[in-house]
Every structure is written in structure tokens, then in C-alpha cells.
Amino acid sequence: MIKRARILIVDDEPGNIEFIARTLADAYEVQFATGGAMALELASQEPPSLILLDVMMPGVDGYQVLDQLKQLSQCRDVPVIFITGHDDMGNETRGLEAGAVDFISKPANPAVVRARVKTHLTLKAQSDQLRSQVFIDSLTGLANRRRFDECLALEWLHCQRYRWPLTLLFIDIDHFKLYNDYYGHVAGDACLAKVAEAIGGQFGRPHDVVARYGGEEFVCLLPECDMNKVRDKAHQLCDAVSELRIPHETSLTAPVVTISIGMATLTPGEDANDPEALTSLADQNLYLAKSQGRNRLCDGLS
Ligand SMILES: Nc1nc2c(ncn2[C@@H]2O[C@H](COP(=O)(O)OP(=O)(O)OP(=O)(O)O)[C@@H](O)[C@H]2O)c(=O)[nH]1
Numbered sequence: 001m002i003k004r005a006r007i008l009i010v011d012d013e014p015g016n017i018e019f020i021a022r023t024l025a026d027a028y029e030v031q032f033a034t035g036g037a038m039a040l041e042l043a044s045q046e047p048p049s050l051i052l053l054d055v056m057m058p059g060v061d062g063y064q065v066l067d068q069l070k071q072l073s074q075c076r077d078v079p080v081i082f083i084t085g086h087d088d089m090g091n092e093t094r095g096l097e098a099g100a101v102d103f104i105s106k107p108a109n110p111a112v113v114r115a116r117v118k119t120h121l122t123l124k125a126q127s128d129q130l131r132s133q134v135f136i137d138s139l140t141g142l143a144n145r146r147r148f149d150e151c152l153a154l155e156w157l158h159c160q161r162y163r164w165p166l167t168l169l170f171i172d173i174d175h176f177k178l179y180n181d182y183y184g185h186v187a188g189d190a191c192l193a194k195v196a197e198a199i200g201g202q203f204g205r206p207h208d209v210v211a212r213y214g215g216e217e218f219v220c221l222l223p224e225c226d227m228n229k230v231r232d233k234a235h236q237l238c239d240a241v242s243e244l245r246i247p248h249e250t251s252l253t254a255p256v257v258t259i260s261i262g263m264a265t266l267t268p269g270e271d272a273n274d275p276e277a278l279t280s281l282a283d284q285n286l287y288l289a290k291s292q293g294r295n296r297l298c299d300g301l302s
Pocket residue numbers: 139172173174175176177178180184185186187188189192214215216290
């Protein structure tokens with residue numbers, strides 16, 4: 001069943017909410033809030049597809065709601081249409097500058113409300129699709145290098161602010177060139193997809209970022225983690241990949257496909273001031289894992 005878009009209507013006048021809800025209820029799931037604080041609470045719990053937001057409300061007004069929505073990562077991209085009085089040119093400009101996608105004047109015309117909502121939902125769906133094409137690796141379905149670079153920069157700042165540790169795993173398939181040479185590129189692609197699935201299955205907390213870094217290299221960015229637990233999970237990942245039992249006749253390490261992992265943990269702002277310190281440490285440890293015999297994890301400590 002196709003999930004219907006959910007529209008959050010925010011207005012301090014129940015009569016206005018009722019009117020707009022009647023206009024939209026046959027095509028969308030409708031939710032409402034009678035004030036700014038309630039709107040923020042609902043939106044942060046489960047971001048709606050679109051918000052129709054009254055500008056003038058007692059307490060937290062429409063501008064404040066919009067401003068706070070933009071600061072919530074899960075709500076930042078939700079389209080917001082302001083609903084305002086007829087001759088509010090100044091409000092219109094201010095709202096658009098603050099990030100509203102459109103304006104509807106009061107008293108709202110049902111056909112206009114339906115048309116604007118439909119247009120902005122379509123635009124949002126298109127931009128989501130483009131975004132996923134830009135940030136997803138098509139072979140494995142994981143995030144791509146571009147997405148990883150963006151997340152690393154953001155997580156570094158986030159962890160720096162709260163003095164949380166940030167862990168990075170560099171994961172590389174052992175002797176993958178020999179695999180490709182022996183089994184061919186099509187089999188090589190299938191092998192990459194299977195290993196990617198195993199990695200994604202092992203590290204799937206909401207803030208974990210698992211990405212294909214390039215070729216046969218993958219990365220896992222793990223904020224706010226207990227190092228010992230990550231180390232255990234990374235060891236389990238090595239086992240899980242060899243237990244996939246993907247034959248690798250020409251590997252110099254094992255008769256099946258195996259991986260090597262370089263692990264690094266730093267507290268941004270305390271141990272280093274630059275995310276490159278983390279990537280180069282993980283890379284060094286990956287190099288050590290390779291030189292110590294592959295099919296293993298190296299964190300540079302044990
Ligand atoms: N099938 C396939 N192969 C790829 C892809 N991207 C990179 N490769 C191959 O991955 C191989 C990587 O080889 P190397 O960097 O020498 O690494 P390796 O053979 O795994 O050696 P070690 O890392 O030292 O164990 C090359 O043969 C690339 O052509 C891809 O998308 N599909």
C-alpha cells in the first residue's frame with residue numbers, strides 16, 4: 001500500500017484548522033497543532049511531509065517555529081507553507097527569507113491550498129530522488145564517498161562540541177584484484193555487494209554512516225561509541241565476511257573472501273583538530289592489518 005503524505009496544519013484557530021483539514025483529508029493524512037510549541041513537538045517526533053503554518057500565533061509564532069525547525073536535522077528539509085493575512089507583503093518576504101517555500105493568503109481558497117500542497121510535495125519528492133542519486137553508491141546501495149565526506153565533517157564538529165569520541169573503520173577486501181582477475185568483473189561486483197550488505201548489517205545504529213569509499217574499500221563512521229564494543233563488532237564483521245564463504249581460489253590469505261580493517265578513535269578538539277587526522281590514522285592501521293597478514297582488525301593499540 002502506498003503511504004499517504006502527512007500534512008501538519010498549525011493554527012491557533014480551530015476553525016481554520018477544520019477548514020483546511022476538510023480541504024485535504026481525502027488526499028492526505030492530516031495532523032494538526034493549535035500552537036507553535038505543539039507543532040515543534042509533533043514535527044520532531046515524526047517529521048511530516050509538509051507543514052501549513054499560520055504566521056500570527058500567540059506564544060511561539062510561525063517565524064519562531066520555522067527557525068527552530070531549520071535547526072532540527074530531521075525537520076530541516078520539510079517544506080513549510082506559511083498561511084497569512086491578505087496584505088502582509090512584509091511578512092511574505094520575511095518568511096521566504098527564513099526558508100518557507102510558499103505563502104497562502106487568508107481566507108484560504110480550497111483549490112489553491114490543494115494545488116500548492118501538491119506542487120510542493122512533488123518538488124520535494126523530486127529533490128529527494130536527486131539527492132539520493134547524488135549520495136548513494138548504485139552498486140551496493142550504501143552511501144557514497146561524497147556523502148561520507150559530508151557526514152565526517154558534520155560529525156567531527158558535533159563530537160567536538162560535546163567532546164564525544166568518533167570512531168572510523170577503514171575496511172578493504174583482501175586480494176580483490178586477484179579475485180577480479182580470476183572470476184571476472186561481474187562476479188567482482190556481486191562480491192562487493194555481498195560484503196557491503198554484511199558491513200551494513202553489522203553497523204546500523206541511526207547515527208552510523210556506512211559508505212563505499214571507493215573500489216573495494218568501505219568506511220564506517222561511528223560517533224559516540226564504546227571503543228571496546230566497536231572492536232568486538234569489527235572482529236565479528238571479519239568473521240561474518242569469511243563466513244559468507246565466497247570462494248576466492250587465488251587469495252594468498254584464505255580460500256574464501258576476507259577483509260582487513262583499520263580502526264581509529266579520536267575525540268575531536270582534544271586529540272586532533274582536523275578530521276583528516278582520523279582518516280589517516282584509520283588508513284595507517286589498515287596498512288598494518290594488511291602487513292600483519294590480512295583478514296584481521298588493527299587499531300594500532302593491541
Ligand atoms: N568488480 C569490481 N572491481 C573493482 C571495482 N572497483 C575497484 N575494483 C577493483 O578492485 C581491485 C583493487 O585492487 P588493489 O587496490 O590492488 O587491492 P587488492 O588486490 O585487494 O590488494 P590488497 O588490498 O593489498 O589485499 C582492482 O582490481 C580494481 O579494478 C568495482 O566497482 N567492481
